[in-house]
Amino acid sequence: MEEIVFTPTDFVAVFNQTLELAYPVVAIEGELANFRVSRNRWVYFDIKDELASVKFFGSTYLLPGPLEDGLKLRVVGSPRLHPQFGFSITFQSIQPVGEGAIKKAADLVRAKLETEGLFAPQRKRPLPEIPRRVGLITAAASAACADFIKILNERWGGVEILLADVLVQGAEAPAAIVTAVEYFEQINPLADVLVITRGGGSAEDLAAFNDERVVRAVAASRTPTLVAIGHEIDISLAELAADMRASTPTNAAQIVVPDRRHIITQHGNVQSGLQKFLLDTMSTIQINSAGNQKYLTGQVFSIFDNAKRDAAAMRKLVGVFDPRAALKRGYAIVSKGREHVRSVGQVTKGDGLNIELADGKINAIAE
Amino acid sequence: MAESKRDYQAMNAELAEIIDWFESDKVNLDEAIEKYEQALALIAEIEKYLKTAENKIKKINTKFGV
Numbered sequence: 001m002e003e004i005v006f007t008p009t010d011f012v013a014v015f016n017q018t019l020e021l022a023y024p025v026v027a028i029e030g031e032l033a034n035f036r037v038s039r040n041r042w043v044y045f046d047i048k049d050e051l052a053s054v055k056f057f058g059s060t061y062l063l064p065g066p067l068e069d070g071l072k073l074r075v076v077g078s079p080r081l082h083p084q085f086g087f088s089i090t091f092q093s094i095q096p097v098g099e100g101a102i103k104k105a106a107d108l109v110r111a112k113l114e115t116e117g118l119f120a121p122q123r124k125r126p127l128p129e130i131p132r133r134v135g136l137i138t139a140a141a142s143a144a145c146a147d148f149i150k151i152l153n154e155r156w157g158g159v160e161i162l163l164a165d166v167l168v169q170g171a172e173a174p175a176a177i178v179t180a181v182e183y184f185e186q187i188n189p190l191a192d193v194l195v196i197t198r199g200g201g202s203a204e205d206l207a208a209f210n211d212e213r214v215v216r217a218v219a220a221s222r223t224p225t226l227v228a229i230g231h232e233i234d235i236s237l238a239e240l241a242a243d244m245r246a247s248t249p250t251n252a253a254q255i256v257v258p259d260r261r262h263i264i265t266q267h268g269n270v271q272s273g274l275q276k277f278l279l280d281t282m283s284t285i286q287i288n289s290a291g292n293q294k295y296l297t298g299q300v301f302s303i304f305d306n307a308k309r310d311a312a313a314m315r316k317l318v319g320v321f322d323p324r325a326a327l328k329r330g331y332a333i334v335s336k337g338r339e340h341v342r343s344v345g346q347v348t349k350g351d352g353l354n355i356e357l358a359d360g361k362i363n364a365i366a367e
Numbered sequence: 368m369a370e371s372k373r374d375y376q377a378m379n380a381e382l383a384e385i386i387d388w389f390e391s392d393k394v395n396l397d398e399a400i401e402k403y404e405q406a407l408a409l410i411a412e413i414e415k416y417l418k419t420a421e422n423k424i425k426k427i428n429t430k431f432g433v
Contacts, residue, residue, distance in 0.1 A: 130375060140426060149424065157420030158374060166431045176432030183429060260417040 012083050019079050026089065028054060029074045029097060035067055043091075047075055058091040064174060065109035065212030067094070072101040076171055093171035095207060102203045103234075106210040110237055113212070118219045119240040125224045127244055131192035131256060133160045135184040135223060137177060140165035144199040144230065144249040151253035156260055162191060168198040173208035181217040193256060194223045196238065197249045200230035209236035218242050228252035332357050375416055382409045 006014065030047040037043050043060055045067075046053045056075055067073070077091035096105040113119065134152075138145045140163060152159065164180035167173040177196065184194055196218065200206075208214055209229055218225050219241040227239045228246035239245035246252040333356045334341040341347055347366050355362040385406045 132374065132376070149422070153422055157417065157422055159422045161422055161424045163424055163426045164429070164431055165426060172432050180431045183427065183431070264414055264417060 012081050015081050023079055025078055027076045032071045032073050033069050035069050055088040056091050057088040064094050066112050072098050095171055099203050102207055109212045125243045127224050128192045133191040135162050135191035135194040137164045137166055137180045137196040139168045144197050148249040148253050151250050156257035169205045174211040174214050177214050178217045181221055184223055190223050194221055194225045195252055197228040197252050209238040214238050215241045226252055378409055378413050
């Protein structure tokens with residue numbers, strides 16, 4: 001059999017072709033060693049176990065956050081023989097694996113971003129009282145998405161929901177979430193609020209929400225953000241960077257819109273609740289003679305004034321401000337010229353007064 | 368009644384304005400009756416809106432990620 005003789009250039013080309021066929025993408029799990037960043041752009045490191053060590057190379061842009069030697073990582077990439085620098089794997093994604101490494105990696109991101117002030121309370125913006133357009137970033141087929149929309153529909157109407165369907169776990173999730181947040185940065189008009197949500201899961205499932213790129217995107221969003229990850233133990237960093245956090249997708253919908261039933265009930269109470277209050281108060285006042293009219297008018301206005309002072313009840317007050325309702329119950333409204341008479345001090349002997357009753361007006365002169 | 372063309376925010380702002388008016392010292396009888404009727408009509412319109420308005424879901428036709 002004839003020996004094939006290559007030039008180095010040809011060998012590298014053929015070898016790479018073979019590699020691409022056999023191992024286009026590999027995932028390798030092991031311990032991080034010799035991690036270094038060059039000119040803030042390029043990253044070099046090894047992944048090793050007891051017996052072997054493999055070299056990796058790639059862009060800082062693809063890092064999940066700050067890393068430290070000794071972390072256990074799963075790295076996905078394409079093996080390649082470089083014409084000058086030899087063999088390495090060009091990585092596409094890096095994920096900490098195992099609870100210890102995930103926590104350690106999150107702590108590193110947290111410490112870094114905390115010093116930058118990304119989680120500072122003074123950065124938090126209020127969410128709109130009632131949004132017209134909601135940007136929703138979640139997995140469209142998930143229970144989290146269904147829950148959020150179900151509760152939103154139950155509580156409120158007239159909202160336009162722009163749904164960005166993304167992966168919420170796994171190696172590709174961070175990039176997907178980041179591009180979705182960036183998508184909402186450039187729509188016109190902007191959404192009123194951005195909701196990023198998923199249900200609970202293991203530390204590994206939720207790791208995307210501790211990814212530095214995701215946390216930064218949330219913090220940088222021009223649209224106010226609400227992040228809701230269904231879990232109970234640790235709060236993710238994306239939630240800390242958001243303007244508001246919610247415990248579950250359902251809770252997120254409750255925060256985003258008010259409950260229409262509550263407002264309808266409030267309106268329904270207008271007549272029954274406060275008119276009853278006024279009637280109860282008035283029933284203690286005796287209505288007997290025309291001589292009492294000035295006194296009674298004063299009472300009616302003082303009741304109105306007391307009620308007006310009750311700021312909390314203001315919304316409900318519309319119902320009791322119907323002056324005709326009072327007139328029908330036998331009260332009168334006394335005016336002098338264009339002014340309502342609210343106090344005896346406004347009237348002097350001989351003043352012309354106008355007394356309005358339910359069925360007409362009487363002109364009178366004060367004695 | 369046809370579906371309201373105005374949104375909740377606009378109607379609610381109008382109602383708040385009427386309530387503010389009642390809170391002010393400008394209250395006079397003729398106007399009070401008019402404003403009261405406006406308020407009741409608004410409340411009815413808001414409730415109609417709240418009971419009938421539906422949310423629209425628009426899935427964005429973009430593939431997110433790398």
